[in-house]
Amino acid sequence: MAASSRATPDTLPAWQTLKHHAETLQHVHLKTLFGTEPSRWESFTRQVAGLTLDLSKQRWDDDTLEHLLALAEEAGVPGAIEALLSGKRVNVSENRPALHTALRLPADATLEVEGDDVVTDVHESLAQMDRLVQRLHAGQWRGATGKPIRHVVNLGVGGSDLGPLMVTHALADYQPEDIHPLEVHFASTMDGSQLADYLARFNPETTLFVLSSKSFTTIDTLSNANTARDWLIGRLSKHGEVPSATPVSAELIIRQHFIGVSASPDKMTEWGITPDHQLMFWEWVGGRYSLWGTIGLPIALVVGMDNFRELLAGAHAMDRHFQEAPLADNLPVLLGLAGIWNVNFLDIRAHSILPYDGRLEYFAAYLEQLEMESNGKSVTSQGQAVNYSTCPVLWGQLGPNAQHAFYQLLHQGTQPVVCDFIAPLKRYDEVDDQDTRRHLKAQHRLALANCFAQSRVLMLGDDAIDDDGPRPEHKRYRGNQPSTTVLLDKLTPSTLGSLIALYEHKVFVQAVIWDINPFDQWGVELGKQIATDTQKIIDHQGDLTRMDASTRRLIEAFWAAEQE
Ligand SMILES: O=P(O)(O)OC[C@H]1O[C@H](O)[C@H](O)[C@@H](O)[C@@H]1O
Numbered sequence: 001m002a003a004s005s006r007a008t009p010d011t012l013p014a015w016q017t018l019k020h021h022a023e024t025l026q027h028v029h030l031k032t033l034f035g036t037e038p039s040r041w042e043s044f045t046r047q048v049a050g051l052t053l054d055l056s057k058q059r060w061d062d063d064t065l066e067h068l069l070a071l072a073e074e075a076g077v078p079g080a081i082e083a084l085l086s087g088k089r090v091n092v093s094e095n096r097p098a099l100h101t102a103l104r105l106p107a108d109a110t111l112e113v114e115g116d117d118v119v120t121d122v123h124e125s126l127a128q129m130d131r132l133v134q135r136l137h138a139g140q141w142r143g144a145t146g147k148p149i150r151h152v153v154n155l156g157v158g159g160s161d162l163g164p165l166m167v168t169h170a171l172a173d174y175q176p177e178d179i180h181p182l183e184v185h186f187a188s189t190m191d192g193s194q195l196a197d198y199l200a201r202f203n204p205e206t207t208l209f210v211l212s213s214k215s216f217t218t219i220d221t222l223s224n225a226n227t228a229r230d231w232l233i234g235r236l237s238k239h240g241e242v243p244s245a246t247p248v249s250a251e252l253i254i255r256q257h258f259i260g261v262s263a264s265p266d267k268m269t270e271w272g273i274t275p276d277h278q279l280m281f282w283e284w285v286g287g288r289y290s291l292w293g294t295i296g297l298p299i300a301l302v303v304g305m306d307n308f309r310e311l312l313a314g315a316h317a318m319d320r321h322f323q324e325a326p327l328a329d330n331l332p333v334l335l336g337l338a339g340i341w342n343v344n345f346l347d348i349r350a351h352s353i354l355p356y357d358g359r360l361e362y363f364a365a366y367l368e369q370l371e372m373e374s375n376g377k378s379v380t381s382q383g384q385a386v387n388y389s390t391c392p393v394l395w396g397q398l399g400p401n402a403q404h405a406f407y408q409l410l411h412q413g414t415q416p417v418v419c420d421f422i423a424p425l426k427r428y429d430e431v432d433d434q435d436t437r438r439h440l441k442a443q444h445r446l447a448l449a450n451c452f453a454q455s456r457v458l459m460l461g462d463d464a465i466d467d468d469g470p471r472p473e474h475k476r477y478r479g480n481q482p483s484t485t486v487l488l489d490k491l492t493p494s495t496l497g498s499l500i501a502l503y504e505h506k507v508f509v510q511a512v513i514w515d516i517n518p519f520d521q522w523g524v525e526l527g528k529q530i531a532t533d534t535q536k537i538i539d540h541q542g543d544l545t546r547m548d549a550s551t552r553r554l555i556e557a558f559w560a561a562e563q564e
Contacts, residue, residue, distance in 0.1 A: 006076065008380060009513050010388050014071035015344075021067055022345035029480050030059050030459045037061065046331055049317040049498035053331050054485040057459050058338045058418075059346060068337040069327050071513065077333060080512040081505075085323055087113035091286070091519035092381050098519040099282075100289035100504065101319045104312035104497070113284075121282075122293070129279055129294050130305045132259065137304070139180030141208065144236055144248045144256045149208045153185045153198055154298045155228065156212030157220040159287025160261070161188040162369050163500075164212075164298040166362035167291060167311065170496055173359070173430070176304040184298045190220035195227060204235045204257075211260045212295055214287045216267035219528070225258075225271070232257050261294045286519050288369050289504060307493040314497025322505045332502055336509030338484060339418075343389050348416040348482070352406075353396030356423040356451040359491060363422065364396030367503060374507045374518035381517050390514045392418075400447055403454065410458060411477055419458065419483040422499070423451045424491040455483045 009015050034040060040056040044065070047053070060068075072078075084090050087097040102111055102118045111118045135141045139148040154164060165186045187194040198207075209228050213221045233250045251272075260273035261281070268278045279294035291299065292312060300308040318332070327333045342348040351371075353364040375391035397405065399421060410417050427444040431437035457464045461479020462471075486502075488495040511518035536542035537555060544552055 006382075006515060008384070008386070008388075008515055009071070009075055009344075012071060012074040014067050014074050018064070018067045018071060018341070018345050021063060025059070025061065025064065026346070028059075030057065030482065031461070031463050031479060033059070033061060034459070046329055046334065048321050048325070048331055049314060050489045050492070050495035051331065051498050051502065052485075052487040052489075053335060053502075054487070055334055055338050057455055057483045057485070058341070059480065059482040060338070060341055064341060065328075065334075065337070068341055071340070072327050072333060072337060072509070075513045075515070077327065077509055077512050080508070081323060084508060085319065087111060087118065087284075091284075091517060093517050093520045093522070097284045098286055098289065099284045100286065100292055101316075101501075103285065103290075103292035104316040104319065104501075106313075106316065125280060125294055126305075126309075129297055129300060132277075132279070132297070133300045133305050136182060136208075136301060137176070137179040142256065143205045143208070144232075144253045145205045147205045148180055150181065150206035151183050151185060151198070151202045152208045152210060152298065152301055153187055153195070153202075153228070154210045154212055155187050155195075155221050155224045156210075156261075156295070157188040157190075157218060158369060158373075159290050160212040160214060160218075160221065160295055161186055162362070162366045163288070163291030164296055166360075166366040167296070167299045167496065167500075168302045169362050170359045170491065171299070171303045171307065171311075171493055174303040174307045174493060176307075179304070182301060184302050186298070187224050188220065190223055192224065192227060195224050199228070199231050204232050207232075207257065209258050210297055211258055211262075211268075211271070211273065212297075213261075214263045214281070214285075214290065214295075216260075216262040216264040216271070219531075222271075229254060229258070229272075259297070261297060287521075288373055289519075291500075303493060310493035311497040314492075314494035314499075315501040316497075317494070318498040318501035318505065322501075332505030333509050335484065335502065335506040336513070338482075339392070339506065339510055340513055342418045342482065343392050346416070346482075347389075348418050349389060349392045350415050350417040351392040351394045352402075352410065352417055352419045353394065354399035354402055354419055354421050354451075354454075355396075356399045356421065356447045357427070357491060358398060360422060361398055364394075366500075367396070368394050370503060371507055373521050373524070375511055375514065375516060376523065377514075377516040377518075380515040382515075386514065386516070388514070390516060391510075396420075399454065400450060403450065407454065410481060412474075417481055419455070419481065421451050421455050421483060421485045422488075423448055423485075424488040424495075426490045451485075455485055458483055 043062060044056040045054045085101055087099050089095055089097055091098050097113060103122055105111060105119050107123045109119050136149055141149050143149060168184055185198055187198060211225050232253050236248050236253050237250055254272045255274045258273050259277045260268035261279045262268050263281050263283050265278055265280060279297060281293045285293060296308060322330060322332050353367050355363050371394050372391055377390055378386050380386055428437055428440040431440055457477060458481040459479055461477040488499060507518055537544055544555060
């Protein structure tokens with residue numbers, strides 16, 4: 001990832017050592033490692049910022065970790081961490097810093113990047129966001145016909161959707177009391193499915209749209225925004241369906257029913273968003289790393305600014321740990337190294353994310369973008385094709401539900417898969433009613449029992465049960481599937497911030513070792529370009545004969561359906 005020329009990782013001495021080492025460990029079953037190394041928990045578990053990271057069920061030993069730490073040194077991880085956090089232009093293909101960590105610096109910190117005082121800028125934008133949140137929470141933000149806003153719909157996709165969506169669900173318990181009732185919703189898909197549902201149910205007079213797009217050119221978001229704008233104008237203008245005392249102009253409707261969040265103020269203005277209702281951020285914040293600033297507006301609307309600042313503080317605690325802890329005790333480094341070991345030396349290319357807490361329903365979807373859009377690359381920072389694997393295929397779902405869906409493959413399929421189990425230790429203390437609390441706490445214990453049982457069975461296979469009598473082959477479990485367990489003391493804004501930052505930095509560590517740039521996403525561009533061409537053809541404004549036989553017939557099938 002570093003811009004300077006550097007040996008590719010597979011030529012580093014530690015990589016070679018690890019290759020030989022893997023040959024000796026390749027056939028050692030995890031249960032054997034546990035049998036011979038009773039202190040694995042002590043060796044491979046670390047705690048920081050309300051998180052416990054248990055890497056003892058990885059298929060590795062002390063020597064593996066020693067070699068991996070040597071690899072991290074040889075690949076320049078310490079220098080790269082410093083470069084990232086100090087605002088060097090680590091995003092080499094776009095020639096800019098990747099400063100999401102600056103979004104969570106406390107107000108009294110200092111960070112000057114290329115002559116700009118970043119911390120002051122960041123805190124000014126937080127203050128502006130705070131003012132908008134206060135107005136909405138106080139019921140002072142009025143729609144064009146004078147009524148307070150009741151529904152806020154975030155229109156955004158990718159990084160302008162997944163982070164806020166995930167966090168608002170995770171922290172729904174943290175809604176402040178005594179605020180004007182407000183519901184926050186998300187519409188991302190270009191086909192309009194989510195939006196159509198909201199438009200059918202919500203009153204336009206009390207609905208506000210947050211148009212979230214770093215580039216402000218994303219067709220998915222703009223097409224939802226255009227539909228929303230026409231819906232509002234159609235219903236609220238003087239000729240509209242909602243009778244209002246005074247005629248309401250389209251200008252006033254757009255002013256009172258849209259907030260824009262973008263790194264492109266000109267484009268927001270051009271679309272019609274009034275400058276007072278524009279929240280800005282900077283090109284140096286990557287889309288999938290942007291929930292920490294103004295893109296996090298939906299989060300702040302749900303949990304309030306105090307809790308939003310707690311989220312930032314939790315992430316900042318992880319940033320400091322990442323910067324200061326020695327590699328051998330550094331959680332993001334260790335998590336990243338476990339991934340490198342699995343992908344590059346054990347050839348495990350599937351990774352499942354399994355939270356045992358329903359509030360983390362969208363965590364896997366969020367990580368799919370964070371990890372695969374960042375590290376799904378095959379060219380080094382020097383523009384050379386890599387000849388080693390990079391990001392594994394990552395997917396997931398709530399663990400308890402996945403047990404009834406795809407765990408069959410984890411336990412008895414032919415694919416090696418590494419799993420991340422994620423769970424809070426404490427839950428439901430705040431439930432007032434004693435009986436309900438008792439029941440819910442029992443359900444939490446049940447979920448944890450399942451979480452711990454699953455990682456144990458994945459590790460030990462048949463050996464997990466005492467009574468291992470003769471059984472037919474189809475009832476046998478081979479085990480030996482590695483896993484990581486991340487425990488949160490409790491799911492709070494702060495621990496969630498630390499958890500997300502842990503994964504962000506893990507992704508960075510892996511990118512440094514693989515010598516790829518985790519901060520660009522050129523792989524999504526061609527599809528957008530070709531979609532624009534294809535749309536012209538679908539709209540009968542292009543040359544169908546240029547299409548391949550399959551695409552041509554698909555388009556013709558669509559035209560035929562349109563005629564029916
Ligand atoms: O925020 P926007 O500019 O609208 O971008 C939204 C998303 O779309 C792009 O295609 C990228 O793949 C994502 O990284 C980005 O988060």
